Amino acid sequence: QVQLVESGGGSVQAGGSLRLSCAASGSTYIVHMAWFRQAPGKERDGVAVIHAASGNIHYSDSVKGRFTISRDNAKKTWYLEMNSLKPEDTAVYYCAADPQVARVVPEAALLTPATYYFWGQGTQVTVSS
Numbered sequence: 004q005v006q007l008v009e010s011g012g013g014s015v016q017a018g019g020s021l022r023l024s025c026a027a028s029g030s031t032y033i034v035h036m037a038w039f040r041q042a043p044g045k046e047r048d049g050v051a052v053i054h055a056a057s058g059n060i061h062y063s064d065s066v067k068g069r070f071t072i073s074r075d076n077a078k079k080t081w082y083l084e085m086n087s088l089k090p091e092d093t094a095v096y097y098c099a100a101d102p103q104v105a106r107v108v109p110e111a112a113l114l115t116p117a118t119y120y121f122w123g124q125g126t127q128v129t130v131s132s
Contacts, residue, residue, distance in 0.1 A: 005029040005121040007098050012126030019130070020086045025098030025123055027079040035101035035108065036074050036081040037119060040094035040128075047097070049114020051083060061113050066092075088130045095125040 011023040027033060037052040051062045051072035060072055069088075074081040081098065099119035101108065112118050 005031045005033065005100050005102065007100060007121055007123035009096065009098050009123040009126040012096060012128045014129040014131065015088055017089055017130055017132050019088050020084070021088065021128060022085070023083040023096055023098070023126060023128075025081050025083075027100060027121075031102045031121075032104060033079065033100045033102055034104055035113065035118070036072075037099045037101070037114070038072060038081075038083045039097045039099055039114075039116060039119075040092075041097070041125075042094040045094075047116050049116070050096070052113045053081060061110065063114055085128070088128075090130050090132045092128060093130050094128060096128050097125045098123040 006028045008026050015021055033055050035052050038050040039047050040050050041047040050066055053060045053072045053074050069086050071084040100121040101119050108118055
């Protein structure tokens with residue numbers, strides 16, 4: 004089992020920055036470390052994902068150039084640095100972990116919620132204009 008704990012959410016004005024952290028506990032190896040977000044009344048959308056071993060990264064188009072995902076494998080922690088925040092970035096942000104080592108995830112599925120088995124509790128990010 005894996006437990007994920009997010010931290011770092013909060014309120015910021017447009018143009019500001021926040022850094023989210025996700026700490027994983029448990030002995031299960033994590034293949035993909037991801038961030039998702041869900042705004043009120045909307046579906047949960049993938050934001051960024053990083054492959055724990057290779058460091059390969061994918062971003063949603065809406066955050067490219069503004070958000071940066073990184074990880075510290077020794078600490079089983081990954082981060083989301085969010086810059087140039089916009090009001091439309093307001094959402095609950097969730098970290099997610101994929102522990103499946105015996106499969107290849109198609110690129111199109113890397114930012115799909117169904118790919119991930121473990122989820123954090125979510126942290127609110129609010130960006131005011």
